[in-house]
Amino acid sequence: MPQGASLSLRDLEKYYDGSGAVLGVSLDLEPGKFLTLLGPSGSGKTTTLMMIAGFVDPTAGEILVNGRSVTRVPAHKRDMGMVFQSYALFPHMTVRENVGFPLRMRGVARSEAEDRIATFVKLVGLEALAKRYPQQLSGGQQQRVALARAMVFSPSLVLMDEPLGALDRRLRLQMQEEIKGIQRELGLTVIYVTHDQEEALTMSDVVAVMDGGRISSYGSPRDIYERPQNRFVANFIGESNFIPCRLGDQGEARRCELISGHSVAIAPTDAPAGSSAVIFLRPERLRLCKADDPLPNKVPGRITGEIYLGDSSLYRVRIAEGVEVKVKRPNRGIGMPIVEGDELMVGWKTTDSVILQT
Numbered sequence: 001m002p003q004g005a006s007l008s009l010r011d012l013e014k015y016y017d018g019s020g021a022v023l024g025v026s027l028d029l030e031p032g033k034f035l036t037l038l039g040p041s042g043s044g045k046t047t048t049l050m051m052i053a054g055f056v057d058p059t060a061g062e063i064l065v066n067g068r069s070v071t072r073v074p075a076h077k078r079d080m081g082m083v084f085q086s087y088a089l090f091p092h093m094t095v096r097e098n099v100g101f102p103l104r105m106r107g108v109a110r111s112e113a114e115d116r117i118a119t120f121v122k123l124v125g126l127e128a129l130a131k132r133y134p135q136q137l138s139g140g141q142q143q144r145v146a147l148a149r150a151m152v153f154s155p156s157l158v159l160m161d162e163p164l165g166a167l168d169r170r171l172r173l174q175m176q177e178e179i180k181g182i183q184r185e186l187g188l189t190v191i192y193v194t195h196d197q198e199e200a201l202t203m204s205d206v207v208a209v210m211d212g213g214r215i216s217s218y219g220s221p222r223d224i225y226e227r228p229q230n231r232f233v234a235n236f237i238g239e240s241n242f243i244p245c246r247l248g249d250q251g252e253a254r255r256c257e258l259i260s261g262h263s264v265a266i267a268p269t270d271a272p273a274g275s276s277a278v279i280f281l282r283p284e285r286l287r288l289c290k291a292d293d294p295l296p297n298k299v300p301g302r303i304t305g306e307i308y309l310g311d312s313s314l315y316r317v318r319i320a321e322g323v324e325v326k327v328k329r330p331n332r333g334i335g336m337p338i339v340e341g342d343e344l345m346v347g348w349k350t351t352d353s354v355i356l357q358t
Contacts, residue, residue, distance in 0.1 A: 004032040004189030005066045005156035007052070012061035014047050021047045023213035025061070029206065032187040034180065036200040039210035040236070045193045046161060048210070052191060053159050054078045065156055081150030083160040087142045089134040089149075096121060096130045098145050102153040120148040123182060140171045147179065151186065158183075160192045164199065176203055197237045201225060209233050226282070231356050234280050239314070241286070241325040242278040247355070249273045256355075260320035264297040269355040277357050283314060283328035285352035288336075288344055295347035301325070303342045317346055 007029040014022040022044040029035050037045035050056040052063055054075030063071045070078050081102075089098050096117055103113040121130050124144035134142055143163060150158050163179075164172045180203050183190050194200055200207050201221040209217040209224060209232075217224055217233040228234035231242070245256040247266070250273060256266045264279070271277055289295060301317040304324065308331075315327045315338065325346060329338075338344075 003154070004187050006031050006064075007035075007157060007189060007191070008062075008064040008067075009048075009052075010062040010064070012048065012051060012063065013059045014044075014051060014056060015059045020213050022051070022058075025210075025213075025215055027208060027215065027218060029189065029191075031189055033205040034183055034188075034190045034192065034203060035206045035208065036192045036194060036204040037208050037210055038194060038197065038200040038237075039216075040195060043210040044213040045195075045210045049159055049161055049191060049193050052157070053080055053082055079156045081153070081155035081158040083143075083146050083150045083158065083163045085162045085165045087134070087146045089142060089145055091134050094131050094133055095126055095137070095145050098134070099148045099152055102149060106153060108153075116152050120152045123151075124148045124178075139167055140175060143167070143175060144178075147182070151182070151188070156189070158188050158190045160190065162194055163192075165194075165196075172199075179203065201237070209236065211236075227354055228280065228356075231278070231280075231358075234354070234356065239283045239326055239328070241281045241283060242356070243281070243319070243323065243325065244358075245277055245279055247271050247273055247275050247277055258299065258320060259323065260299065262299045264299070265350045266355055267350055267353045271355060271357050275357065277355050280354040280356050281325070281348055281352060283326040285348055286325060286327040287347045288315065288317070288327055288329060288338060289347045291345055293345065293347055296350050297353075298345040298347040301344065301346045303338060303340050303344075305340060306338070319346055 009025055009027050012022055012025040025048055037048055039045045047056060051058050054073065058071060062069055099121055100113055100117045103116060121127055124147055126141065126144055129137065129141060164175050167175060176199060204221050207221055207224045208215045211232050217229045224233065225237055234240050243258060245258050248255045254266055255263050257263050266279065287295065299319050301319040303315055304318050305316040307314040312328050312330050315329060316324050317327055318324050327346060
């Protein structure tokens with residue numbers, strides 16, 4: 001069965017005609033971890049993946065697998081499995097033949113190859129369809145074949161380039177669970193490219209958010225979502241609120257002043273007193289409440305709109321001239337009814353906020 005390898009990138013760069021696609025990317029990934037390269041189009045995530053795979057030559061930098069440089073090693077000798085969005089299956093081969101192709105190319109003995117093929121066809125749940133051809137399979141079934149083919153030869157790394165982008169939402173969610181389950185069961189090291197934030201948060205052990213060819217933030221899904229390191233990351237992932245403020249003096253009970261004139265307690269920050277900043281808060285961390293609510297931070301607001309989301313509702317609330325926040329409230333059938341035009345308080349815990357300098 002596959003065992004994952006470690007991966008290190010050292011100042012990896014790629015230029016095309018003098019224009020930088022990837023600019024000094026460095027990271028270290030432990031064996032058996034699931035890393036997602038997340039970012040908008042043009043951020044450099046796919047180019048980074050293609051350099052790891054060996055399909056694109058770096059302009060500068062180094063790629064190490066298990067501490068050994070593979071920077072100049074040809075793609076077919078890097079011992080990496082690849083899963084593409086387009087599946088890239090051979091139409092004239094059955095499921096079994098597609099899965100077994102990498103073993104045939106590596107000269108694996110027939111008896112061993114048959115055992116491995118049977119193991120991985122079963123692992124992806126396609127035993128009953130093993131004799132079918134790709135055109136006789138659904139999109140999700142074809143993706144399972146591609147996944148089995150990428151793993152059957154025990155690669156050091158499995159690389160996936162937006163593999164679920166062509167699937168509908170229901171099937172995509174199902175495949176996310178299946179891929180993550182297989183990765184954990186086999187201890188694979190996976191490098192996964194996507195622009196889908198939810199997919200990255202759901203599947204990853206580590207997320208590298210890329211912007212303009214650089215890694216803008218690197219950490220666990222929880223840290224990336226709840227404690228973003230900069231405004232780009234905070235704004236790119238999920239729904240965000242940014243409340244302008246001016247920071248007060250340093251101290252144990254540090255506060256800041258909003259443009260409405262209200263003073264609120266803030267989370268720890270090294271930013272200097274008197275500097276401009278924004279308070280970053282997720283909509284689900286805000287609460288619509290009354291003036292006597294015990295929350296440490298409360299400011300008055302007026303409901304300007306509502307979006308019904310099924311299990312929750314997203315309210316727009318004006319808390320100052322030109323400043324609106326979004327508040328996500330579960331639809332549990334309890335609590336005070338809220339309609340557009342209502343005036344009430346918006347409250348939050350100090351620990352739920354993050355100070356980002358402007």
